[in-house]
Amino acid sequence: MGVFENKFQDNVVVASLDKLLGWARSTSPWFFQFGLACCAIEMMATAASRHDLMRIGMLPRSSPRQADVMIVAGTVTLKMALRVKKLYEQMANPKYVISMGSCATSGGPYWQHGYHVLKGVDLVVPVDVYVPGCPPRPEALIEGLLKLQEKIQSDRPLTRKIA
């Protein structure tokens, strides 16, 4: 740490504020608790005691205002698509979206004949991580969440981006 080396006591850690913010954000991404179809069951299993999402700092919030991550768990119908978009808009920045399962990613089994199904949630909200599966097992969802944490950690919120 350059000039700060050995200037403080042993219990003081020195880091750049940018990295510190990324670390803080990535280790407590609270997720928005709403499920649309059978993927929600796996999401519940992931949050329950066996897989225990709390150990990677995630806990479910019932309001979009308090959530950082939206896990779109299940089939998004066209009727629901407008609501999903509205809920996403209600979340505070920085916000992230995980598309869980093949329905949310591409329409899944409703790809060809589902007149009422949105063919991928990325048509209405920007998606950060796609988790494949029908439905994905909790392990797969956790893998996706860890990938998202990596992504959040690599963000540099205070650094000016050069276009």
Place this chain on the structure above:
Amino acid sequence: MTDNLEQLIKEAVEKALEGDMDAINNIEDRVTRSKAKAALVKAKREAAKEKPEVSSDESDSNQDSAKIKTSNENIAELIIQQFPEDINKDLCSEGHIQIHPKNWMAIAKYLRDDPACLFDSLQCITGVDLGEESDLEVRYNLHSMTHLHAIEVRITCSRNNAKVPSVESIWRIGDWFERETYDMYGIEFDGHRDLSRILLPEDWEGWPLRKDYDVQETYHGIVVPKVKEGWE
């Protein structure tokens, strides 16, 4: 030792088959007790296998289905007596009763209240598209908790002017059934208190379960892709 145990189990099962379950429940050793219970289940299963060969004509389930089969004809005769002009006798069969839509309210009231019918539960209303060049049909499944008989009533209506009297005021459950049928087939139920879409959004175009349904191209700016080619 094992011979003794087998003997014990055999005796207990025989007693249990005669109706004395205590013979098994009083066995002290847990393993022996569970063995005895397994043997009892096996014995009962074998007994059940032999039964239908002996008395296949008189088994309960056959009687029930026979009752349901005949109830359609009986009820059809009752309706012919009461409403001779509103029933299409040629199209009636063992499975259903075909009715003209005009007097359906009166017939429904009769079916619910007449002591011989007493259809107090409307179990299902569903629509059927009989083909692009053909008519639409509404089917009602009625069941009586008193007489334990069931019938199916069918009403056809034209595709361009699909109107059927609502029975929502007679069977309250008909409210949502009729809204669902309206949602999927566009069949209008005259006299329904709030006939609106129940599953699809209010501003949806078209009736999805009709054979000539054309998927709308966009919904609120979201493109609905039409994938027609494929494995079919």
